[in-house]
Amino acid sequence: MEEQELQALMARVQGGDEAAFTLIVGHFKDRIVNYLYQLTSDYQKASEIAQETFIRVYFKADKYRPIAPLGAWVYTIASNLAKTDMRKNRRLLTVPLEEVKNDLAAGTFTGSKQDSGLNKNLHQALEALSPRYRIPVILKDVEGYSQEEIAAIIKKPVGTVKARISRGRTMLKKALEKAANGDEAYGLSKEFENGRA
Numbered sequence: 608m609e610e611q612e613l614q615a616l617m618a619r620v621q622g623g624d625e626a627a628f629t630l631i632v633g634h635f636k637d638r639i640v641n642y643l644y645q646l647t648s649d650y651q652k653a654s655e656i657a658q659e660t661f662i663r664v665y666f667k668a669d670k671y672r673p674i675a676p677l678g679a680w681v682y683t684i685a686s687n688l689a690k691t692d693m694r695k696n697r698r699l700l701t702v703p704l705e706e707v708k709n710d711l712a713a714g715t716f717t718g719s720k721q722d723s724g725l726n727k728n729l730h731q732a733l734e735a736l737s738p739r740y741r742i743p744v745i746l747k748d749v750e751g752y753s754q755e756e757i758a759a760i761i762k763k764p765v766g767t768v769k770a771r772i773s774r775g776r777t778m779l780k781k782a783l784e785k786a787a788n789g790d791e792a793y794g795l796s797k798e799f800e801n802g803r804a
Contacts, residue, residue, distance in 0.1 A: 608634050613677040620668045628668075632661050635678065638750065639685050645745045646689045648734050656692060660685040679759045682746070686760060690738050732782035740775030747772050 613634065619627035639660055643653035663684050671680055733741055742761060746752045754772070758765045 610676055614673045617668065617671055617673070617677055620665065621671070628665055631664065631677070635681050636661070639681065642682065642745065642750055643685055643689055645733065645749055646686075646738070646741060647692070648730065652692065656685065656688050659688055663688075675759050676756070679756055682750075682752075682760045683762070686742055690742070693738055728783055728786040729779070732779050732786070735782065736775055736778060740771050740778060743768055743771045744775035744779070748776075 613631065616627040616631050620631065636657065640650075640653050640657045643656045643660075644650055647653050647656070660681065664681055667684075671677070733745070736744070743757050746757045746760060747754070752760070754765050754768045757772075758768045761768065763771075
């Protein structure tokens, strides 16, 4: 669907047209759920956050202004809800790293002959990234957004987006190299643990 069509649908939603809203949900739903799954690693959680995203799209439709693509606005809402959920879960599930370290199998995970473990290691490395890096990397490398579009979604300057994508990719590469060498599969170095590198 072209951006002009999406903008026209959104104008109808702002006028109370529920059929137009259903079309917008149909256009974005699968991509938003996939994006949220990449962030949360939990399909049920991703579906719940996606549902909340579309509830907000509907009830905050009057706040949308067509100065940016509609997709950027929808992804912004989804990203903010996911960040809030991750912060809440991090507070609830804080466990000292020393307690977890001994329970984690080091090295490359293997599930089947076709799966070299790369997918699982990549997923775990992404999960270990701070949201400040994970969100831009997923938006760029999985969802295919430009750096300018990502800047609009996360409300940061393009230079910041470029830096976070670069740092995020570097951290992923290091984590994957460690996993391939039999080191801790998703042990990001201490300098990256707080997400402030």
